[in-house]
Amino acid sequence: MALGQQVWAAGEPWYASGTFWTIAAVVVAVIAIVVGAWAAFRSARPRRALYITVDQAVSLLRAAPGLDGSGVAVSLHGRELTRPYVVTVDVVSNSALDIAPSAFGGSPLELEFGVPVLALLDQESDAGRPAVxxxxxxxxxTALHVSPALLTRRHRLRYSVLVDGKPDFRPVGDLVDVAVHVGPVPARTPLALRLVTSALLAPAVVLSAVGVVDIATGTPPDQGRFNLQVVLISVAAVLVVITKLVSARSR
Incomplete structure (x- = not known):
């Protein structure tokens, strides 16, 4: 029976049709090809990303109950501060490759607080490997300038500063091929979940190719292959949904 003439048997539910599941498998195969092409594109342009977030901003005049309006004052080198805050900022690299100093374009990464920065109180750098x-x-x-430097794939920087005024934080920088995000690093989809999903999609692609030939030639779909397609597509769909949920919850 020709492709244009093949129809489902009268009274046959759509979910019991081998033709339907073969077409569904073709759709899965197309999606797999698109995902593979996107993965190839991403590997050609490795992802580099910085996640910058304010971990805490503590007012020194309101750190304990009853201090507000009590006449307690904070001064630095003889200068009384009106609204002193201690602000801690985390800068975390979550990248496929190291971020080279050249990515900074010769300009520093600016951690802009919007109010005068009076002192750098503490700084930490964890490159995840020695000799960096x-x-x-x-x-x-009103800013803290981070000079161009090598940032490793999982580099973690942490800065604590004293400012005078309620901070309005934002990062400023034109890093080349580096995405700068304000917020914590999202949790990664478990590697095992991605591998299992890929392992299910691979045979689905092969079965889809065979199914396309069957539809084109009018050959009745094989029942065993039909059952296998149902299982592969169903489980792969569930895993894709789980992957999306994990990614969404991490943001």
């Missing part, structure tokens, strides 16, 4: 220099930082008016 800590990036140089300097206070510049």
């Amino acid at each position: 220099r800590e990036p140089k930082v300097e206070v510049a008016s």
